[in-house]
Amino acid sequence: MTRPGGRSARVRDAVHRAAIELLVEGETDAAIPRIAERAGVNPTSLYRRWGSRENVLLDAAVTRLRERSPMPDTGTLRGDLLAWAARVERAMAEPDGNILLRALIATMSTTARPAEHLRARADDLRTMLDAASARGERTPTVDEVLDYVLAPLYLRALFGIPVEPGAAETLVERLLQVGLAGRSGGA
Amino acid sequence: MTRPGGRSARVRDAVHRAAIELLVEGETDAAIPRIAERAGVNPTSLYRRWGSRENVLLDAAVTRLRERSPMPDTGTLRGDLLAWAARVERAMAEPDGNILLRALIATMSTTARPAEHLRARADDLRTMLDAASARGERTPTVDEVLDYVLAPLYLRALFGIPVEPGAAETLVERLLQVGLAGRSGGA
Secondary structure (H helix, E strand, O other), X not given: OOOOOHHHHHHHHHHHHHHHHHHHOOOOOOOHHHHHHHHOOOHHHHHHHHOOHHHHHHHHHHHHHHHHXXXXXXXXXXXXXXXXXXXXXXXXXXXXXXXXXXXXHHHHHHOOOOOHHXXXXXXXXXXXXXXXXXXXXXXXXXXXXXHHHHHHHHHHHHOOOOOOOOHHHHHHHHHHHHHOOOOOOOO | OOOOXXXXXXXXXXXXXXXXXXXXXXXXXOOXXXXXXXXXXXXXXXXXXXXXXXXXXXXXXXHHHHHHOOOOOOOOXXXXXXXXXXXXXXXXXXXXXXXXXXXXXXXXXXXXXXXXXXXXXXXHHHHHHHHHHHOOOOOOOHHHHHHHHHXXXXXXXHOOOOXXXXXXXXXXXXXXXXXXXOOOOOO
């Protein structure tokens, strides 16, 4: 993630933390003044920087969810995908990870903003896949990773279905089995 | 769908229609009195029947989304899956279908209710798959259909990603290609 440094970064972190805390505590409609109060920041600086509570939430969710499941570098594509999928699975199993994903979707339903979270994920994955091809490994497309691995994990998270043990591994193996044979693109 | 008959069914339809209209018009937090007013029904009967606005929304969404993509019966599993996936894709492309899915997820995040929508979908699919095996066709599991076909379509719908032409067909072909070979179960 690229971030403004110093004080600006500290304010951003404090605001993200405040917005997420309020979500987790059930204040799903907390407005900017409430978030600013919790963060100990002047509301005007939130309005100036984010413009709306939806944008604060979107920024907090995109940032935190990516921090929760950073791109691993195990030296093999299978290893990277397995580690990444396991991290996504864990993040979704934690209450606030799950709440963040829901908040992201609820937020996007109320704004015309593009699917930044998914685009951020796609960028992370592209880096992983490029490194794998650079090592000479055959790689699936980013869209295939989203369809085979992320979509099923998000389906479980969003509909409150318990993730069966080994689900992440099963999904990755499917991707490698077909994604590398087929190449029929996804989203 | 099983429904109570006669007047009771008409009231239920009127309430569903009212709840969905209000969502589509942007009144995402319409409470029971407002829904009752729009439906021309006494609020007390809504409280008696559904108990909360979340339950009204959940019932409306589950019912309507299933009506939007009923189970086809083409005589072959591939034909059934292709027709069903195309209907789901169309339903998600319509604004109110998309809004309903979001409402369903937002609602479930605020209630302890199980994922009734997905369970209903799974029951419909089981019927389709049972008919196929009865015809002697090799069939994937319900969980595989959810992972390979429904999850990627919902990912596109929830994150506002345009569905590429032929996506539903691509997803179904993947399922038939692997689901019938593998059998590694999903959620």
